[in-house]
Amino acid sequence: MSQSYLGVKDGCLAPCPxxxxxxxxxxxxxxxxxxxxxxxxxxxxxxxxxxxxTQEMKRVEMQDEAENYLHLTFTSKVLRFKDDVEFYLDEESKFLHFRSASRMGYSDLGVNRKRMEEFSKRYAQKYESEASS
Known part of the structure; x- marks a missing residue:
């Protein structure tokens, strides 16, 4: 299923399909x-x-970068499927929003969730180390 857009519109990333x-x-x-x-x-x-x-993660490539936005693609090892991962740095709320979605297919066997859970875990560790310094 294709998504309607990439990027941020009116403070929002594209909705999930x-x-x-x-x-x-x-x-x-x-x-x-x-x-x-x-x-x-x-x-x-x-x-x-x-x-x-994200640079420490495997098979990732930066696609687009703006002041408050990053778009990366992750490529699966065997079948070479591409997933789009977007980050929106919301200045108003001071929250980092993200969206991770497969470009094609129906099920991803939980790959996008696992990726972003791993990212969130690493981010939390950096957050904690910054807060304690």
């Missing part, structure tokens, strides 16, 4: 919802941390 191959911090669909993450100090520091964490 009905298929189970997407997670987002901005969806009302309970099975796809994840919690946004608090900023680390400011927009620049938060963005630097996001870039640092």
């Amino acid at each position: 009905k298929s189970p191959n997407c997670v987002s911090t901005q969806t009302d669909q309970k099975d796809k919802r994840m919690e946004p993450l608090p900023f680390i100090i400011n927009t620049k520091k938060t963005k630097d941390v996001v870039k640092s964490i």
Whole structure:
């Protein structure tokens, strides 16, 4: 199922499709919802941390970068499927929002959720280390 857009429109990332191959911090669909993450100090520091964490992950490529937005693609190892991962740094709320979705297919066997849970765990560790310093 294709998504309607990439990027941020009116402060929101694209909605998740009905298929189970997407997670987002901005969806009302309970099975796809994840919690946004608090900023680390400011927009620049938060963005630097996001870039640092994602660069450590496998088969990732930066597609687009703006002041408050990042778009990356992750490619599966065997079948070479691409997933779009977007980060929106919401200056107003001071939250990092994200969306991770498969470009094609119906089920992703939980890959997008696992990826973003791992990202969130690493982000929380960086957040804690910054808060304690």
